[in-house]
Amino acid sequence: MSFLTLTSLQKSFGPVQVVKDFNMSIEKGEFISFLGPSGCGKTTVLRMIAGFETPSGGTITINGKSQANLRPNQRNIGMVFQAYALFPNMNVAENVAFGLKVAGRPKAEIDQRVKEMLGLIKLDHLADRYPYQMSGGQQQRVALARALAPKPQVLLLDEPLSALDAKIRVSLREEIRMIQQQLGITTVFVTHDQEEALSISDRIVVMNAGRADQIGAPADIYNRPATRFVANFVGTLNLIEAKVVDPASNRVSIGDQGVTLREPLGDVKAGDTISLALRPEAGSIAPDAKGDTALSGEVVSTNFLGSVIRTRMKVGESIISFDMFNSPGLVPPVVGETVTLRFVASDLLIIRD
Amino acid sequence: MSFLTLTSLQKSFGPVQVVKDFNMSIEKGEFISFLGPSGCGKTTVLRMIAGFETPSGGTITINGKSQANLRPNQRNIGMVFQAYALFPNMNVAENVAFGLKVAGRPKAEIDQRVKEMLGLIKLDHLADRYPYQMSGGQQQRVALARALAPKPQVLLLDEPLSALDAKIRVSLREEIRMIQQQLGITTVFVTHDQEEALSISDRIVVMNAGRADQIGAPADIYNRPATRFVANFVGTLNLIEAKVVDPASNRVSIGDQGVTLREPLGDVKAGDTISLALRPEAGSIAPDAKGDTALSGEVVSTNFLGSVIRTRMKVGESIISFDMFNSPGLVPPVVGETVTLRFVASDLLIIRD
């Protein structure tokens, strides 16, 4: 049986149903991310696990025990907030000790545990600092230590990195992942940043309008999006309109160029229009590029983005973007030039919904 | 002679010198970005051009005319702010008309110009809306129209996209660039986002601690950073420690692997340590990868970031990251495996300072 189980979870605020029939089983020690745009209900699910919101329906079970009648301070759950939420009137050590003091642990044990926690986040030397004397990244590490100090059953992270600078965001997410693996603590991480979710998680739940659109490992989510929403939200994507030529042989045409798909087309007939998806990094215009499929088109723009150069070309009615890694010797295609993009037919996904 | 000239510009706030001897010549119709971290002085330079700050030293000349004794409302400069700064008590049309009304233009001309401007930003249909009824992206487009309506000599953009969502940020920056090219207006754009600066500018000024570290076209800045700061700030970068083996033949060793550089090593002797820089996208571990140089190392981590997979390998004392485009068939290297990264020797930059 799973460690943390959410069954038919629902939540309405007045007439607005924010979470609709949410189901999820999380194993002990798993790192799960809830990924979705703002308003998709991901934070509400987290807050129901923490006990800050009461579900309108459904059950939450942790380690076999229903949480329905437990108040937030009875659940033994660690929580880290976007706004750090360190107690401004306490220094670092007092913040970390707070949960243990409330639990009435003996002083020696508290001191020992605080020391251990500060070692874990590598801030031993700042034990006497007050929150306002520290950077955002340091504050968030203290918040993590504070949440972990009372040995919670589950760790909940509510967009803990959103308020930080880009470089600190990357290093802190790696630190969080490391600590989580070291302690083996079951963790739920809420974010709207797909790179964050992809790089840190065992599994990702992509949420859309109060439901889980897809649950899976990062590579699954990215490479085999289940819905148009997932395909669009996770990564950049070209949506290409294609006309069915021959359903039996999976033949379609994009503009006036024929392409044979790998996936069966399903229940369509010749002349129907279908949507295909292609990631900008899936193809290449290099003369020696591999791939069993090619599309030619006129370049409408090229954009230098730093590590990649993004080029847009027009094929039929669709604009297709593709990326090349920048290198000093590379001459990007010129607007108006006709280029041929080669890729593997299986990279063309059929978007159904 | 240049259209907008900044000569030995300086600015101190109390004892803190925020801008130190800043020089720059901007041609008519150019799109210039000031790129740098917060506190580097980029916004202060912009505000001195606008007249909101008085330089502690140096001169600002626009179209041959010194701006020293002109107040902000006498300079005929259009400005767009990060916070949109639309007048909340006026609707869209009144906001756009404000500058023209202040200038005392006849009503017919104002109406005509407002219509033209709303057409330019494609918001004709929202002329009667109030700012609070619009999204951030729409508000910022109105702010742009308002700034452009009185036909300013120079357009100043102060992080206009920072408050917006990622997707709107990309589309609005393309729109800004398009409008700027259409009107041919001299534009200075302040940002801390390197991708933004790289994708939109004719030239970029990378600022560091009140000075211009490098001025150049986007590809120049990215591919040939002049200082360690620029190399670090623009794009992700591996810094690799290398030992000089033979200065005459540009031979160095990284760990125990020899590499021959293209650039002359300059004034060093055998046994010296130098810093080399390599972009994560410069190399490839594919068996058929091209490149005259190779480095082998043990994989210490792989990270799935969505469109790219970032792998870190250990070569001598240095950790080198490299990126591969994700594709569903790709099997990323396993931690502990030894891989060989191939790249062109000229991609290895020598960082001097």
Next chain:
Amino acid sequence: MKKFWAWGALIFGLLYFILPLIGMTNFSLKMRRGVYSLDAYAVVLGDPRFQETFTYSILMALATIVFGVVLVVPTAYWVRLKLPGLRPYIEFVTLLPLVIPAIVIVFGYIRLYNTSSWLPLTGSITGTNILLMFGYATLALPYMYRSVDTGLRAIDIATLTEAAQSLGAGWTTILAKIILPNVLVAVLSGAFLTFAIVIGEFTMAALLNRPAFGPYMQLLGANRAYEPAALAVMSFVLTWGCLGLIQLVSRFQKGAQSPA
């Protein structure tokens, strides 16, 4: 926990506001023995001294409001924009009238502006009126200033000012077209509080011997039984009505201007 607070709030409200009000209203209607009547109200409204003092106080209140707005709006704007370091001191100064008894202020004024001083304001009726208005403005300053200052905080005046400047506007245009329209609700609410304060003020008017409403109320309170209760109920209804109006205006304004 929730129930405890709900009950606490209810009991508190009852003991503090509602029961005294009901008791007083009830009493004010009892002038005619044995039946409820509006006699007390009729007596008050019919008293020529009521009409005289009320009119005087209303005119003084309006003068004080105009003076206060002209003084406070540009000052609060300028302090926020250019002298943010001065804000604690200005706040401190605007708090002074709250904690210095009115008697001190008036006493100082009388000493300073008496008929033998270099500015003999107390020598003429107009002069005394002006002095009284100054006193009222001092009393009302904390409310007016805080109200306007809070209103200014709600808008980003620094950026709006710069935006207007870059579009060619001067200070007068900025104040009249950008700042004032955006703090109108705050100004109104400050004006209303000023009004209420001036109408009820006793000490200054009495010491300067002007025919204001406050002293009249005090006089009535000392010598009559039912009339002061009627007066109190009337002033409560007036107050309540005005506050309701403010709420209405500010809600309307919010609907029209708040950032979604």
Next chain:
Amino acid sequence: MKKFWAWGALIFGLLYFILPLIGMTNFSLKMRRGVYSLDAYAVVLGDPRFQETFTYSILMALATIVFGVVLVVPTAYWVRLKLPGLRPYIEFVTLLPLVIPAIVIVFGYIRLYNTSSWLPLTGSITGTNILLMFGYATLALPYMYRSVDTGLRAIDIATLTEAAQSLGAGWTTILAKIILPNVLVAVLSGAFLTFAIVIGEFTMAALLNRPAFGPYMQLLGANRAYEPAALAVMSFVLTWGCLGLIQLVSRFQKGAQSPA
């Protein structure tokens, strides 16, 4: 423009505060004919009725402050946390005492709690004192509430509360360990304003016939010349000293806690 404002502020400050103060101080030192002396101060301080009323008012002020803090801090916290929709109404209620003349409140209280009512507070001295304290608390409510509410706004009480809850803390712990320490300066400044108001209040104490400092000051003002000036100067110095203290505490606190 800057010069204009600087001059305006100077003239305003002179006319309003500084000149009257100087005039009054000067006058208070002139009790002994022809020379400056502290006679007036000696007379005031030596008066047993001064000592009696001042002590009474200080005790009443302290009682009012304790009552106010216990009432306001949890209420303001709870309203911000759980009933943000109620905030406009609560603000409205706390504004009422500003605009309802004190006479109305007292009159209502007397009618309601007189010897023949169901809660005959005015029947005993203790009862009357309690009633007076309620009245004072009502007067001080706006300042105390706004001060605490502003203090609460400066910290993110919702998230801090949830953080404390997730660490196992109950309501008492949260209020005592997290909320109160973080609004201490606000509470102090509210307490000081309460103190100043209670010390200076006249109407309620007079109507309830309690030996408070306000009526004593009024009495002195009506019958003597130099002593009230001395009293006014003293109360001004006291006020100024307390305000200075508050500023000091709040600056110290800021240094220790503000988010850099």
